[in-house]
Amino acid sequence: MPTLLHIDSSVFPQGSASRDVTTTFRKEWEAQHPNGTVIYRDLAAEPLPHLDLHGASAAFVAPADRTPEQTAAFALRDALATELEQADAVLIGAPMYNFAIPSTxxxxxxxxxxxxxxVGDTPSAAGTPVTVVASRGGSYAPGTPRESFEFVQNYLQKLLGDFLGLEVHFIVPELTAAPANPAMAELIPLFEASKVKAHEDAVDKAKALAARVA
Known part of the structure; x- marks a missing residue:
């Protein structure tokens, strides 16, 4: 049965725009594949350790020659890579924090x-569709004053798409800070429209991808 790898990274367990939209996507995916598998990682609730010397160096050492520390560190990398490789689709919640993705x-x-x-000549997960919910408090769309500050979509498109060979799609709920920021009050209608569209896009994308791997 199809497998969805679902990753959330917002630090907010409630009231998170990215989590709300990934939840909509996941519910639709599960409705299409009630007997499928969902691998879920909440990187805020259970953060991964940063890549360290042992984990990084282990990738360049034959398994039989690794130190115990390298072996232990690489076991996590192998498990995470295997989850990606075995997924039929990937869903990532990637809110913008200080113009980039969360450190987790x-x-x-x-x-x-x-x-x-x-990564390399034949990336092991190449072609896997990944939907990224790239929420942000303002707008960084082309033509906006802060267009040049957009380092979420630009980075993830290059990393996930060009480097890992994944098929990347973005859903972008924007202006999420408008309801709480008096200076953005006039943008609330645009925020609300963006929110509605993001959830509609999540349903449509989940249906489309679920049909592809039926």
Whole structure:
């Protein structure tokens, strides 16, 4: 049965725009595949350790020659990479924090990027569709004053798409800070429209991807 790898990284367990939209996607996916498998990682509730010397160096040492520390560290990298490789689709909640992705999501990225395996001439998960819910408090769309500050979509498209060979799709709920920021009050209608569209896009994308792996 189809497998969905679902990753959330928002630090907020409630009231998170990215979590709300990934939940909508996941519910629709599960409705289409009630007997499927969902591998869930909440990187805020259970953060991964940062990639360290042992984990990084182990990728360049034959398994039989690794130290016990390298073996232990690489076991996590192998498990995370295997989850990615075995997934039929990937769902990632990636809110913008200080113009980039959360550090917990960067830690996941650093673990799954393994030279000669997930990256290289034949990336092991190439072609897997990944839907990224890239929420943000303002707008960084083309033509906006802060367009040049957008380092979430740009980074993840290059990393996930060009480097790992995944098929990347973005859903972008924006202006999420408008309801709480008086200076953005006039943008609340645009925020509300963006929110509605994000949930509609999540349902449509989940249905489309579920049909592809039926």
């Amino acid at each position: 999501l960067k830690a996941w990225v650093d673990h799954v990027v393994i030279a000669g395996r997930t």
